[in-house]
Amino acid sequence: VNTCGFIESAKQESIENILEFVTLKKEGRIKVICVTGCLAERYQEEMAKEIPEADVILGIGSNEEICDAIEKALAGEKVRRFGPKEALPLEGDRIVSNLPFFAYLKIAEGCDNRCTYCAIPMIRGRYRSREMDKIVAEAQHLANHGVTELNVVAQDTTRYGVDLYGKPMLPELLRRLARIENLHWIRVLYTYPDLITDELLDVMAQEEKVVKYLDIPLQHCDKQVLKEMNRRGDRESLTALMEKIRAKVPGIILRTTLITGFPGETEEQFETLCQFVQQIKFERLGCFPYSAEEGTPAGEREDQIDPEVRQRRADIIMELQMGIMEAHNQKLVGSDLEVVVEGYDRYASSYFGRSAADAPDIDGKIFFVSKKKLAVGQYLPVHVDDVLDYDLIGSAL
Template identity: 60%
Template sequence: MPIKVGMVSLGCSKNLVDSERMLYKLRKSGYELVTEPGLADVAVVNTCGFIQSAKEEAIETILELGKLKEDGTLKKIIVTGCLVERYKEEIAEQFPEADAVIGIGNNKDIVDVLDHVLADERYINFAPKLDAELTGERIISTLPFFSYLKVAEGCSNCCTYCAIPQIRGKFRSVPMEDVLKEARWLADNGVTELVVIAQDTSQYGFDLYGESKLPELLRELCKIEKLRWIRTLYCYPERITDELLETIASEEKLVKYLEIPIQHSDGDILSRMHRWGDAEQLEALFAHIREKIPGVILRTTLITGFPGETKEQFNSLAEFVQRVRFDRLGCFAYSCEDGTQAAKFPDQIEPEEAAHRADIIMEQQLLISSENNAKLMDKEFTAVVEGFDRFGECWFGRTEMDAPDIDGKVFFTSENPLSVGQYVKIRITDTLDYDLIGEVINE
């Protein structure tokens, strides 16, 4: 009987792509893949180590798998990913239940790693992080009609609160021909919605070609016949060019949606974060984007409780959010991370206060979202079907206004059977705070 392998992929979509590449290698080598670690002989944990809550989730996962191993349900555990890359030998020492502890540069050799642990060796190895593969064949583990397309690895922005450059290394773009090859392969395997990602997608191409090649890449992706929706996440505000905006506005397959993480609006805080802009510059940017792309959906992320953030600066941020009225917004409490510049800054704010401020912003955004949704009553949109809700006895999916995993849903009824990945026209009949309710108006 073939050895059964289960993957636990934690953290972001960029990590998920790495997991999918490891799964492909394992399946190609004859291992049987299972979705539940409890059904596996070997569990691979691809950890996240970005912020404290992610570290805690990774540690809890390793300990839970350790109990399965102790019970005899699981035979071997392999741990990799950002937490390992960040803490290396500490992870190997603190988790003796892990049979292999490897850095992200070793992921390409996952089959060899598995051979070691199946031979009852404890395998500890940390290949250079720059050895992490930039492209390669994968298993699509998301819903079959959509997939993430990672166009770069690492980050060179060096924001003072962020450990990603330490963990993942400098920014490295995937050559355009390799990106397009992977995108065509995804489309040939049933993907109709592509989500373009990197740590800073708008920086794509600078290291290889001396300038941003994101607009050109998006135009080339639009030429892939089987793709229907192409979405771009993680564009930094200082790199939003008119060429990019005109490309999104003019290309039919590019959904009118931009995620631009700004983290704050106060110029002094942004400067200490090593981020761009101030409230005036950011407001002008978002007004310009809305002018260039009518009806665009704008998403951002914010951090509250950054060291030294005064109540006045926080209030200014809340007022900024009220003025700009983002369509989608996530707000997170500052997490003090080992090895970052901000961890050494004076005037650290109590985590409870930082979390309280984040809650205030999210309560504010809840009202904005509810008001925005109310304006959508009786309007018609195309939605992609993601599944059937047996409790609500209705279908659910997303319009192009919402990105997978991070935004809201639309719940709708249909007189005819539907299938996952099908695109349907719906009319909005009711709204919730973040979600929509509708009915299919043609099949």
């Protein structure tokens, strides 16, 4: 079980998954439970004490020992290993565990931004870029084995290369990835607004394989709230940045993530956030109520907002976004989109997939009918006929 220890809901989901495997082990259906990831790293002693059924617990710096650890567990040992968390992701050939045509490409580990609400630097350490040649080699391997869509990820993709090469190197990396044969879409996720450069935007405008989609988690727009989050900017500077991006990369899809109910957030500051959302009209947006994380400066503050207020504010933002999304999607009715097939829904009697405007797992889909039998991972044009909430309805051409 590869766990997440980022926010409370993710931690709870990880624990529930572990307990499901505990039940399977008691029933004799599995032999060994191995727990890895951020939850294992963050709660080393607690995990061993509270879930003794876990045969193997590995910190994030011990992933390379997983085979040896499982062998020892099969022989009856309890294995607990926690290597240096500064370790980089393992190199070598990847096995894609999701749909075979897309993959996430991690380009760095850790984070240097030190946002006051976030435990990631505490769990995963300082920002460490992977060597560019190794990233490109991994991407080439994935492309050779059927992957046509790469989603570039890190805690902060725009900081890539600063530690290794002395300057941001994401634009150069994207240019090299775009030269790989068989790759069709390259998408950039988790950018940081301060490091979105003209060079990066030029690459997105010029390179056909780099999709016109940019994920920029802004978290808030109020200057004081951002300052208390240890983030820079304000409504005016962020508005100017969004306008600049849209001017330099026409037709780009902007995605952001927001937090409501950060400690001390006033109704006036929340109203500023609502106005910002209505003004910018992000094509994609996720909003989450603030989660107080132990060990973080924000989590220790005494001016915590009532959880119900946090959730209510998040619901208001998402209601605003629903209207923005519906208006955006209505403009697509009658147009043709290139879509990648993700599967077939036998209950709806239709195929479903995504356009380049939608990232896997977090964005919407298009459901469409086809007279021909289609394969997962196939790209084809689809005519948009209608809108259903965040999704589209169409027909294959």
